Amino acid sequence: MRLLFLGDVVGRSGREGVLRHLPGLRDRLKPDFIVVNGENAAGGFGITEKIAQEFFAAGVDCITLGNHSWDQKELVGQIDRIPNLIRPINYPEGTPGRGFTVLPAKNGRHKVLVINAMARVFMDPMDDPFAAADKVLKVHQLGGARMGPAGVDAVIMDFHGEATSEKMVMGHFLDGRASLVVGTHSHVPTADLQILNGGTAYQSDAGMCGDYDSVIGMKKDAAMWKMLRKIPGERFSPAENDATVTVCGVFVETDDRTGLARRAEAIRVGGRLKESVGV
Amino acid sequence: MRLLFLGDVVGRSGREGVLRHLPGLRDRLKPDFIVVNGENAAGGFGITEKIAQEFFAAGVDCITLGNHSWDQKELVGQIDRIPNLIRPINYPEGTPGRGFTVLPAKNGRHKVLVINAMARVFMDPMDDPFAAADKVLKVHQLGGARMGPAGVDAVIMDFHGEATSEKMVMGHFLDGRASLVVGTHSHVPTADLQILNGGTAYQSDAGMCGDYDSVIGMKKDAAMWKMLRKIPGERFSPAENDATVTVCGVFVETDDRTGLARRAEAIRVGGRLKESVGV
Amino acid sequence: MRLLFLGDVVGRSGREGVLRHLPGLRDRLKPDFIVVNGENAAGGFGITEKIAQEFFAAGVDCITLGNHSWDQKELVGQIDRIPNLIRPINYPEGTPGRGFTVLPAKNGRHKVLVINAMARVFMDPMDDPFAAADKVLKVHQLGGARMGPAGVDAVIMDFHGEATSEKMVMGHFLDGRASLVVGTHSHVPTADLQILNGGTAYQSDAGMCGDYDSVIGMKKDAAMWKMLRKIPGERFSPAENDATVTVCGVFVETDDRTGLARRAEAIRVGGRLKESVGV
Amino acid sequence: MRLLFLGDVVGRSGREGVLRHLPGLRDRLKPDFIVVNGENAAGGFGITEKIAQEFFAAGVDCITLGNHSWDQKELVGQIDRIPNLIRPINYPEGTPGRGFTVLPAKNGRHKVLVINAMARVFMDPMDDPFAAADKVLKVHQLGGARMGPAGVDAVIMDFHGEATSEKMVMGHFLDGRASLVVGTHSHVPTADLQILNGGTAYQSDAGMCGDYDSVIGMKKDAAMWKMLRKIPGERFSPAENDATVTVCGVFVETDDRTGLARRAEAIRVGGRLKESVGV
């Protein structure tokens, strides 16, 4: 199977970047399944149902979220009816939406488990993401139908977090049980993509899909003012220069039998970051 | 000028990786100046005078530190006599050592200002790194002798920090005034190297020089135990598999007149991260 | 019932303060049940089985812990055989020891539920303390035998945390379901003891049992050096001036039928803090 | 001299509590100087010029702030013309307002130095509060005219912070150089008032002037929802039950010659916290 994961989409410029580059990426990579982290898609803060539908229409199979899940408050009431939009699994019990989902691949034959979890170091208090992931993976095991009716052909973990140490622990913790463990939230792609010893592709952060002539996707002036001056300034809003938008993510080709990674390529297209296109 | 910066060297395996790859890098890149972040060089915790001398003997021109500066306590009494080993500038007044230095390039003709500063988001309380950098750069201006006797031909800022937002703010804050602003501390190379609008090369993190089959350079088992179990386990020690050691950093070629970046290349050699060698 | 809770005992001077003042407190208050937080009893860091036995011999019925639970590593292997020494309930599943216990009161007729939980704001990542407490309290309900065989006559929650906001949320969350919700960890007694609307006695922090001519019970010089100088200094060790040791806690008298608080008094004896003795 | 300090005033109910109780406190304590922390006076968030004037009209001599200084944005442009409203001293250089002030006492004969500083542990990045205080106290020394024309008769430090350890370090750091070091920000009064070895009165937190049937002065429901549910809820607003408003602070009587504390009393009036009135 061929899996494409794109990191946090930031604002209008990020969304348009994704929509502009996705056809080319689909042509070239022929992904069987596409995941996008959408926690910053709506003006930098959360996502709306309408934006989610635009992603789905463009071929995205699943959207994940993060600490900005509820910035657009209406989503709280809507998320339960959007089956392929998931939020981090380790929110308190009773939180609307779900933290993982099993969805069909584009080829109709394969099943993909996507888990979204929030890291905890330097982040809000949340339940144990490792225990939560473990519990799901005991039910939905990688290896397809061989693993029983709940078996899945690919597992993608979007681990939304700050600290590289915690992300690597998740990588090793799921090594051999997931096709891809990829971080989000830092809004910067890392260059540490590797296939871990057990066969899981791992990258500490997918990077954002947004304007990199910015401060993590937001306009520089407001972000600099706030950090340098510490007095109120302009509201934060996404940087909007299309020429410096890069679409960032990870592409993984799995072994159809094991569901583990055979090949992995960083994806960076557009803008002024060094281009990287899996072939 | 040609500048080479290498990120946090972690433990014995990281040091040997640097010493093993540095001759090749010097051959290929012909750097006029080499900086290495050494805060984790001694068993993962701090640096000793002896290790510093080994780096200098291998051609390193300047060593920078970070939050682990004083993990080897003897350094407190030694640092004042090691002129090209600097510690973050924003420690309290009266802290041994210095936070910036102006050193001659290998070619004997050029002067390089190196500043080391600690970020504050998710880090220890420290004085304002932006104000501290600003003060130094008002004295030692980029542009060489044209800028007076304190003028310098290149400026390298090692900004040791956690949050990508704060690192980007530093990049933009020094844009046009530094040759290179590069982050350290996350131990993961980022793939966001770019030349900012004002001519400063910027990468959020250089990445570590160490074993990437690890948790930020430390042995996986101890790090995973601590995070997953929260009961005492093995002491942390550096991962030591030479086959998975990658030497990570950034190479910048500056315009000799302005001192700004003309070209920048990520450096990743050895191990299993995707190789990147500036030409 | 008459309940006495004493906050974090710090080091030799704190232990001796408790042993010195406990007979007088027992005479005056005639407590039916005594809880002590012991997380700093052994040289400021954790507790040993021997120290725990000394507390039990002095009439302490239950010992609670906190973020320093495992500073004395041997306790990991011992805690399972010390039934009235509990650790925070929201450690990961599989952690040795237990997070709550039901113990007989001194009068032999009543049962007391003690829960120990760790707060999360500005603390280590832990599971949800509110959900954990809720689960226990659904089984062991306040109100004695009327509530079935698992009913208890008093409920004491030691909520070990930093942020006053989180502690107050726990107070209100358990209001009407606990006899006493009391914070620990800040090592400073708060003067906000009150009986909440639902009948639960609440104080944000019990305060430490230790030397208040100190920095949270530790010798001033080392603590000041570390914070002011940020270079290595003396090891931290407990302050040891017996003349400035205050034993701090809370005394609660409950209604025997409901188990809720009828009267509550702050306890501060010895040293130079303003004395407060329940009558 | 007789000094009265009142902690963070929260919202309408807190302001009215202060205005209601201040006449009685003035009658009883006959303070020569009154300081109030006003960072939460305007609906819980910041302060307006109008509210400041109400406090001044009621006899308050100086208002201090904290991390909420600029929640009412207009204050940024107004603070420079309100000489006895100060903000934390360790904001970046160039921040409007000032971080300390020397004001006449009500008796017309004495001068009082008030410093407001922000702590850094678990708080926003700020410059070194210890160095900043030290610098001021080298100019304005306690001891009155004997210390030269810049000498002052009393020194009050409002140290706005979270961690008790950092507050105690400030207490000891200024011991012998200040009349009173008192913490604010936790919104809970501590019961650790003492006169330190060098003669400085110290209390870790003054406590808020506000409704204690709340979560740090805010309505319980919204605060509990946010912490327990982590989905959007009601906006935070101050709790407004006048019957549970307590006015909290510290009263210090100094030696007129040395300016050091001769006597100190916790102040808690109204509501359901245990009353404490200095005589």
Ligand SMILES: [Fe+2]
């Ligand atoms: Fe994001």
Ligand SMILES: [Fe+2]
């Ligand atoms: Fe995020």
Ligand SMILES: [Fe+2]
């Ligand atoms: Fe490092």
Ligand SMILES: [Fe+2]
């Ligand atoms: Fe570091």
Ligand SMILES: [Fe+2]
């Ligand atoms: Fe403690």
Ligand SMILES: [Fe+2]
């Ligand atoms: Fe603690």
Ligand SMILES: [Fe+2]
């Ligand atoms: Fe406040």
Ligand SMILES: [Fe+2]
């Ligand atoms: Fe505050």
